[in-house]
Amino acid sequence: MPSPRYHREMPQRYRLEAAKCSGCGRVAFPPRMVCNCGSRDFKGEKVSDYGKILTFTTIRVAPKDFETEVPYSVAIVESDNGVRVTTQVVDCKPNELEIGKKVKFVFRKLYTEGHTGIICYGYKAILI
Amino acid sequence: MREVAVIGCGMTKFGELWKKSLRDIFVEAALKAIDDAGVDRISSMYVGSMTPGLFVGQEHVGALMADYLGTPQIPAVRVESACCSGGMAFRLGLFEVASGHSDVVLVGGVEKMTDGADVTYALATAADQEYEVYHGVTFPGLYAMIARAHMHKYGTTRQQLAMVSVKNHHNGALNPNAQFRGEVTVDQVIKATMVADPLTVLDSSPVSDGAACVLLASMDIAKKVNKPAVKVIGTGAATDTLALHAREDITTLGSVKQSAEAAYKMAGLKPSDIDLAEVHDCFSIAEICIIEELGFVDKGKGGLFTEQGHTSLTGKIPVNPSGGLKSKGHPVGATGVAQVVEVVEQLRGEAEKRQVKNAKIGLTQNMGGSGASSVVHIFTNA
Numbered sequence: 001m002p003s004p005r006y007h008r009e010m011p012q013r014y015r016l017e018a019a020k021c022s023g024c025g026r027v028a029f030p031p032r033m034v035c036n037c038g039s040r041d042f043k044g045e046k047v048s049d050y051g052k053i054l055t056f057t058t059i060r061v062a063p064k065d066f067e068t069e070v071p072y073s074v075a076i077v078e079s080d081n082g083v084r085v086t087t088q089v090v091d092c093k094p095n096e097l098e099i100g101k102k103v104k105f106v107f108r109k110l111y112t113e114g115h116t117g118i119i120c121y122g123y124k125a126i127l128i
Numbered sequence: 129m130r131e132v133a134v135i136g137c138g139m140t141k142f143g144e145l146w147k148k149s150l151r152d153i154f155v156e157a158a159l160k161a162i163d164d165a166g167v168d169r170i171s172s173m174y175v176g177s178m179t180p181g182l183f184v185g186q187e188h189v190g191a192l193m194a195d196y197l198g199t200p201q202i203p204a205v206r207v208e209s210a211c212c213s214g215g216m217a218f219r220l221g222l223f224e225v226a227s228g229h230s231d232v233v234l235v236g237g238v239e240k241m242t243d244g245a246d247v248t249y250a251l252a253t254a255a256d257q258e259y260e261v262y263h264g265v266t267f268p269g270l271y272a273m274i275a276r277a278h279m280h281k282y283g284t285t286r287q288q289l290a291m292v293s294v295k296n297h298h299n300g301a302l303n304p305n306a307q308f309r310g311e312v313t314v315d316q317v318i319k320a321t322m323v324a325d326p327l328t329v330l331d332s333s334p335v336s337d338g339a340a341c342v343l344l345a346s347m348d349i350a351k352k353v354n355k356p357a358v359k360v361i362g363t364g365a366a367t368d369t370l371a372l373h374a375r376e377d378i379t380t381l382g383s384v385k386q387s388a389e390a391a392y393k394m395a396g397l398k399p400s401d402i403d404l405a406e407v408h409d410c411f412s413i414a415e416i417c418i419i420e421e422l423g424f425v426d427k428g429k430g431g432l433f434t435e436q437g438h439t440s441l442t443g444k445i446p447v448n449p450s451g452g453l454k455s456k457g458h459p460v461g462a463t464g465v466a467q468v469v470e471v472v473e474q475l476r477g478e479a480e481k482r483q484v485k486n487a488k489i490g491l492t493q494n495m496g497g498s499g500a501s502s503v504v505h506i507f508t509n510a
Contacts, residue, residue: 057273
């Protein structure tokens with residue numbers, strides 16, 4: 001992923017920065033310009049550090065950037081303030097994951113970009 | 129808008145076509161469609177193709193295909209909507225004829241996936257690059273998460289998922305154009321190599337090369353050509369969030385439901401009026417969700433409905449008589465058009481060993497990504 005593009009997403013990947021819609025109260029992550037309720041008025045908000053697993057899988061055939069990491073677990077997590085994200089769940093065995101289990105977001109390395117070796121960071125989840 | 133019919137169709141065999149190029153397979157399918165109808169000219173062309181740029185490094189395929197088809201002067205454009213590029217191309221061709229602007233339009237779909245590209249990466253570009261793919265998720269992974277949620281919420285079983293693949297391989301074995309013409313068992317599907325738990329390689333559609341083309345025409349031309357006309361009586365398209373995680377309910381494919389409702393409304397039909405359906409079974413779980421969204425069965429009961437045999441060739445509503453994406457193959461951009469080819473052959477009574485008896489009304493459903501786009505068409509031979 002080219003570095004300017006990586007740089008733009010840092011507030012979300014490093015600090016889970018989101019935006020709360022003043023119209024309907026829904027928290028948008030990443031922040032967006034128009035809410036599905038039609039409102040364009042948002043206030044800064046952070047994705048809660050805690051959440052629960054809605055569904056999950058174990059990836060056994062991965063794209064090139066993740067090839068050396070298989071098998072790894074990926075889940076859809078809903079944060080305590082209602083934001084849903086796709087994230088890896090780490091520091092546990094694949095068979096420890098269950099729908100409904102509580103998780104905490106942590107800051108981790110995701111992968112190393114192929115050509116230039118830029119280390120790409122972001123959030124992952126751990127079971128609590 | 130005026131009535132429109134499919135007057136000709138053709139497709140290549142699907143599979144690993146190493147001796148043929150992207151342009152070769154498109155022109156092969158296009159010539160079959162033109163010869164099938166027996167027309168001597170086309171007014172314009174829509175080419176559905178997901179990502180020839182990533183698969184073979186070739187963009188601008190509308191003009192390329194017009195050139196190699198020997199019609200370099202006609203308007204031609206590529207249509208992209210991930211795996212439903214072909215279905216969306218068909219919808220645009222339909223509107224061009226229905227509007228009265230053109231009398232004969234060629235709609236094709238093509239993909240060349242086995243030329244050495246990183247296929248997992250190329251397909252993943254249909255998901256959210258920054259917020260799904262960045263975290264290492266793949267398409268099998270996204271559908272695996274739908275499967276896990278469906279099993280948890282509705283009690284759908286691992287065996288029921290496998291039965292989709294078993295049924296589609298049975299049908300595909302009867303289809304000379306199918307990539308995999310061998311039958312599989314429930315046990316083989318479940319014990320096959322795991323791709324993304326709980327889905328194995330035999331729950332997944334393959335990597336394929338292939339092309340399919342149809343000719344759309346006004347009814348006055350349709351009455352003069354070789355083959356009986358198959359009328360297009362309904363079209364519907366819809367979108368949903370690109371990211372699977374952003375949906376209200378992970379097990380609901382909202383775009384499929386909405387596109388189907390629009391097509392049913394236009395045709396003045398209900399789900400029970402449909403005699404056969406070609407649907408987007410990119411993974412076994414997808415077919416289960418889709419037959420629920422199309423209204424063939426109540427939400428949550430798609431697995432049981434499949435287990436009871438209602439979607440088999442001789443069932444209540446035969447689904448994927450062609451073998452579906454699973455067995456016939458899934459050259460992504462070609463799939464939506466190949467579905468139309470199958471329904472037209474079924475409605476003409478040309479489907480030989482896989483012919484659905486007394487088929488009068490057929491439906492196609494083609495989907496992009498994890499359901500972020502869907503397009504449905506309804507056809508009749510009446």
